[in-house]
Amino acid sequence: MSRNLKALIGPSILNADLSQLFEESQKLLNNGADYLHLDVMDGHFVPNLTFGHPIVKCLRSKIKDAFFETHMMVSKPEQWIAPMADAGVNQYTFHIEPVTNVEDVCRKIRESGMKVGVAIKPGTPVSEVEKYISISDMVLIMTVEPGFGGQKFMENQMAKVQYLRENYPLLNIEVDGGVGPSTISCCANAGANMIVSGTAVIGAADQASTIKLLRDTVQTAIDK
Ligand SMILES: O=C(CO)[C@@H](O)[C@H](O)COP(=O)(O)O
Numbered sequence: 001m002s003r004n005l006k007a008l009i010g011p012s013i014l015n016a017d018l019s020q021l022f023e024e025s026q027k028l029l030n031n032g033a034d035y036l037h038l039d040v041m042d043g044h045f046v047p048n049l050t051f052g053h054p055i056v057k058c059l060r061s062k063i064k065d066a067f068f069e070t071h072m073m074v075s076k077p078e079q080w081i082a083p084m085a086d087a088g089v090n091q092y093t094f095h096i097e098p099v100t101n102v103e104d105v106c107r108k109i110r111e112s113g114m115k116v117g118v119a120i121k122p123g124t125p126v127s128e129v130e131k132y133i134s135i136s137d138m139v140l141i142m143t144v145e146p147g148f149g150g151q152k153f154m155e156n157q158m159a160k161v162q163y164l165r166e167n168y169p170l171l172n173i174e175v176d177g178g179v180g181p182s183t184i185s186c187c188a189n190a191g192a193n194m195i196v197s198g199t200a201v202i203g204a205a206d207q208a209s210t211i212k213l214l215r216d217t218v219q220t221a222i223d224k
Pocket residue numbers: 012014015037039071073144145146147148149150151176177178179196197198199200
């Protein structure tokens with residue numbers, strides 16, 4: 001794999017104690033998280049609700065320098081670009097499934113100063129997202145049906161990761177859903193370099209060593 005790639009671990013705070021959002025987030029960063037993955041759900045694109053830009057803005061007011069990725073599980077991603085940029089988001093990752101003009105959304109995200117992530121659900125073919133790689137900074141391959149933390153990792157999604165890594169050696173490929181110590185080798189060997197992990201990190205007795213294990217496994221596969 002290309003040595004120019006970097007293994008990055010972005011814990012999801014979805015299953016954390018959200019009444020302590022700042023403390024939980026700061027703890028993850030102190031324990032070595034490379035970035036925070038913030039799951040935004042609108043109750044329409046997915047059957048669950050979380051939080052939006054006002055909460056992200058509050059978190060940003062207390063955490064100045066961490067990289068924030070918002071995973072936008074929403075039906076109208078275009079609607080939240082400006083508010084999320086204003087809230088201090090660094091990367092805006094959105095699902096392409098409900099969007100008719102993906103190029104437009106990518107351009108608007110970039111113009112607002114954020115990085116662009118494009119995401120697909122397990123049922124969406126990789127060819128659907130491949131079209132947008134040249135105008136994106138990252139592709140997210142979901143390894144569960146989006147909507148809830150704590151689900152079982154879908155190993156059959158690794159074929160998509162493998163295909164992308166073989167064809168795009170420098171692409172940032174993120175996986176999200178059911179990723180933890182027992183599934184990380186699968187992700188690393190397929191070629192993912194950006195790892196979202198929720199329950200496995202939040203619930204770990206030792207967060208720092210869990211984050212390190214995830215990162216070391218991925219970096220070792222990259223350096224092979
Ligand atoms: O986007 C999602 C779920 O829709 C994820 O970010 C998960 O919330 C990650 O949590 P685990 O599956 O690792 O518990």
